[in-house]
Amino acid sequence: MLQEFVEQVEKVARSVMEEMHTAIPGSITSFNQGTGLATVKPYGTYTTGAGKKMAYPVITGVPVIIPQCPSANVQIAFPIVTGMDCLVIVSEQELDAWLGGGESENDMRFDLTSAIAIPGLSGKSSTALKEACNTGSVVINNGTTKLLVSANGIEVTGNLNVKGNISCTGSYPG
Numbered sequence: 001m002l003q004e005f006v007e008q009v010e011k012v013a014r015s016v017m018e019e020m021h022t023a024i025p026g027s028i029t030s031f032n033q034g035t036g037l038a039t040v041k042p043y044g045t046y047t048t049g050a051g052k053k054m055a056y057p058v059i060t061g062v063p064v065i066i067p068q069c070p071s072a073n074v075q076i077a078f079p080i081v082t083g084m085d086c087l088v089i090v091s092e093q094e095l096d097a098w099l100g101g102g103e104s105e106n107d108m109r110f111d112l113t114s115a116i117a118i119p120g121l122s123g124k125s126s127t128a129l130k131e132a133c134n135t136g137s138v139v140i141n142n143g144t145t146k147l148l149v150s151a152n153g154i155e156v157t158g159n160l161n162v163k164g165n166i167s168c169t170g171s172y173p174g
Contacts (some may be wrong), residue, residue, distance in 0.1 A: 025121055026088040029058065031080040038062045038080065038117050042088055057112065059088070063099070065118045078119075086117040 026042040042056035064086075068075040091114040128141040137150035145158030 022090055024056065024088045024090075026056075026059075026086050026117065028064075028080060028082060028084045028086055028117065028119065030082060031064070033080070036064055036066075038064050038086075040086060040088055040115065040117050042112075059112050059115045061099075061113075062088070062115045062117045063095070065116060080119055084119055085121040086119045087121045089116045089118065090114060091116060 024042040024044065026040045028038045029041050030039040032038070037060075039058060039060045040062045041058050045053045045055050047053055064080055066075065066077055068077075090112060094111060094114045095116070096114075126141075128139040128146075131137070131148070132139040135148070135150055137148050139149075140147040146156070148155040148157075
């Protein structure tokens with residue numbers, strides 16, 4: 001009798017866990033640069049409570065994480081493009097109140113409608129990543145233009161156009 005009770009509790013717990021989403025790799029299918037929201041298609045499938053395997057649905061209105069500090073007007077931005085892989089993080093609480101600034105109408109938890117995307121997920125290396133690791137540097141690369149920031153200084157490869165004043169402290173070894 002106790003064993004049957006334990007098995008039933010485990011079955012219910014498994015069923016609940018199968019409906020809970022946490023993090024899934026996905027692909028950005030569209031991005032609205034005016035709102036900063038994406039439409040994302042998660043990869044893979046999930047199993048319903050009835051045991052049926054289904055593809056994840058497309059998720060709309062997904063906020064995209066970009067490194068920034070809006071209060072100080074500091075951002076690092078890069079193009080968000082269709083087909084770009086991302087990590088879809090599912091918020092513990094729904095995001096409606098945070099996005100809209102008001103109170104939430106519901107109390108959904110770990111629901112796909114409260115997803116956040118972190119763009120740039122990759123299952124393979126790049127030349128910039130290899131160079132950054134090998135030199136202990138930050139590498140920003142766009143085609144043949146590259147900015148390398150290391151403990152030794154800053155190196156620019158490509159054309160440099162400065163809009164504004166340049167000041168220098170120190171010497172120029174010219």
